[in-house]
Amino acid sequence: MESKCDEKLHEECGVFGMYDFSGKDVASSIYYGLFALQHRGQESCGIAVSDTFGPKGKVTLHKDMGLVHEVFNKDILDGMKGNIGVGHTRYSTAGMSTRENAQPLVINYVKGILGLAHNGNLINANELRNELAYTGAIFQTTIDSEVIAYLIARERINTHSVEDAVKRTIPKIKGAYALVVMSPRKLIGARDPFGFKPLCIGKRDDAYILASESCALDTINAEFVRDVKPGEIVTITDGKIVSDTSLCIDEHKRGRCVFEYIYFARPDSVIDEISVYESRILAGRFLAKDHPVDADLVVGVPESGNAAALGFSLESKIPYGAAFVKNTYVGRTFIKPGQSSRESSVSVKLNALSSIVKDKRVVMIDDSIVRGTTCGKIVKMLRNAGAKEVHVRISSPPFLHECYFGTDVPSSSQLIAHNRSVDEVCKLIGADSLGYLSIDRTKEMVNGLNICTGCFDKKYPLEPPKDDIRGEYIQ
Ligand code: SF4
Numbered sequence: 002m003e004s005k006c007d008e009k010l011h012e013e014c015g016v017f018g019m020y021d022f023s024g025k026d027v028a029s030s031i032y033y034g035l036f037a038l039q040h041r042g043q044e045s046c047g048i049a050v051s052d053t054f055g056p057k058g059k060v061t062l063h064k065d066m067g068l069v070h071e072v073f074n075k076d077i078l079d080g081m082k083g084n085i086g087v088g089h090t091r092y093s094t095a096g097m098s099t100r101e102n103a104q105p106l107v108i109n110y111v112k113g114i115l116g117l118a119h120n121g122n123l124i125n126a127n128e129l130r131n132e133l134a135y136t137g138a139i140f141q142t143t144i145d146s147e148v149i150a151y152l153i154a155r156e157r158i159n160t161h162s163v164e165d166a167v168k169r170t171i172p173k174i175k176g177a178y179a180l181v182v183m184s185p186r187k188l189i190g191a192r193d194p195f196g197f198k199p200l201c202i203g204k205r206d207d208a209y210i211l212a213s214e215s216c217a218l219d220t221i222n223a224e225f226v227r228d229v230k231p232g233e234i235v236t237i238t239d240g241k242i243v244s245d246t247s248l249c250i251d252e253h254k255r256g257r258c259v260f261e262y263i264y265f266a267r268p269d270s271v272i273d274e275i276s277v278y279e280s281r282i283l284a285g286r287f288l289a290k291d292h293p294v295d296a297d298l299v300v301g302v303p304e305s306g307n308a309a310a311l312g313f314s315l316e317s318k319i320p321y322g323a324a325f326v327k328n329t330y331v332g333r334t335f336i337k338p339g340q341s342s343r344e345s346s347v348s349v350k351l352n353a354l355s356s357i358v359k360d361k362r363v364v365m366i367d368d369s370i371v372r373g374t375t376c377g378k379i380v381k382m383l384r385n386a387g388a389k390e391v392h393v394r395i396s397s398p399p400f401l402h403e404c405y406f407g408t409d410v411p412s413s414s415q416l417i418a419h420n421r422s423v424d425e426v427c428k429l430i431g432a433d434s435l436g437y438l439s440i441d442r443t444k445e446m447v448n449g450l451n452i453c454t455g456c457f458d459k460k461y462p463l464e465p466p467k468d469d470i471r472g473e474y475i476q
Pocket of ligand 1: 405
């Protein structure tokens with residue numbers, strides 16, 4: 002959603018898989034699916050396809066750095082023949098954004114081929130990588146998806162099926178993941194037992210689809226079948242879905258990443274039966290109830306602040322207005338020449354409409370404050386456009402701690418709310434008042450679904466690693 006030049010949080014990836022039992026090519030549908038998942042990763046992308054009626058082990062893979070529409074064209078897609086395939090869009094941390102690390106990963110081994118696309122972050126990837134390296138594995142990439150692929154391939158040698166190999170791999174990998182795996186005749190989806198990352202199932206004619214978000218199903222006119230349950234393994238083969246829930250854990254132990262609802266996911270997606278849009282409207286309503294203010298206008302910082310702003314307006318009866326014009330052409334390629342230009346990157350992306358905010362007391366809704374630089378800049382932008390007062394309301398709790406589960410969050414010391422009171426943060430961003438959503442409200446906004454709140458209260462659903470491994474093997 003936001004480019005890497007800003008200080009917003011970042012999702013790490015989108016995954017997509019498709020198996021058409023009638024034998025139709027799937028590459029172009031995967032392309033459109035990835036297009037709908039572009040907001041989850043803008044650095045590289047790829048598609049791997051195979052023909053389940055053809056020779057086992059023949060895979061066509063195309064991946065590269067760039068946005069989906071930059072990496073693929075009609076000729077490339079026309080050349081990708083196959084009725085089963087997986088696709089991936091990737092965001093990575095700086096320095097690791099290389100073509101080798103683009104996904105899907107395809108490995109050839111004694112049982113044939115394995116294509117894998119992964120969203121998430123393993124907290125024991127280093128340990129597993131070392132173990133595998135000492136037994137002869139030679140890694141081509143620095144991403145932990147390759148560790149998963151090796152583990153599945155190794156387990157497959159001693160099991161009867163690829164789904165059994167996935168099942169034996171899952172207890173070994175710890176952390177957050179949504180996986181889509183392609184074998185010569187099967188498409189497999191798996192979600193970590195905590196459900197950090199979303200994954201859903203769709204159907205169109207004779208094809209089944211796996212996708213990070215339901216918006217990707219809408220894009221290809223597929224019907225939404227259901228979410229993959231946290232901990233579930235689904236195997237799509239012979240025209241049907243086979244479910245294995247034996248590794249699922251109790252619902253109360255699960256911990257979906259609440260930022261999927263607050264910010265990452267597209268508002269037109271539904272995750273674990275909760276509409277992302279509706280949850281954002283609710284967050285805005287809660288903010289209006291918990292942090293009311295006398296004002297003339299409510300505005301959202303686009304895009305993810307808009308729905309919460311509408312919710313605030315509906316609850317408070319203060320009119321809603323679109324105060325910002327967003328430059329939609331600012332994307333991955335916008336290069337910030339140096340630290341001194343950090344501030345200006347905000348005004349390149351956004352501009353405030355003076356005619357809307359002039360002489361008004363404005364409530365500005367955003368989804369989060371990370372370092373505070375961007376938020377402060379937008380407050381200033383509203384004041385420069387003539388706003389009389391700027392009251393900031395944030396549709397998430399104060400961001401205080403690291404994330405180890407696939408969200409690219411700066412270390413605590415760089416987070417503006419760390420070791421600061423709300424009043425101190427308010428002063429730093431130059432607002433007239435500041436209010437955050439409470440942790441209890443984040444639970445209410447997703448209708449009591451069990452969520453991870455680790456970056457607010459350090460209560461992670463599973464023990465974080467002792468050493469900070471963030472950024473080492475993120476895909
Ligand atoms: S720590 Fe925060 S960003 Fe990370 S998974 Fe939990 S809720 Fe999501």
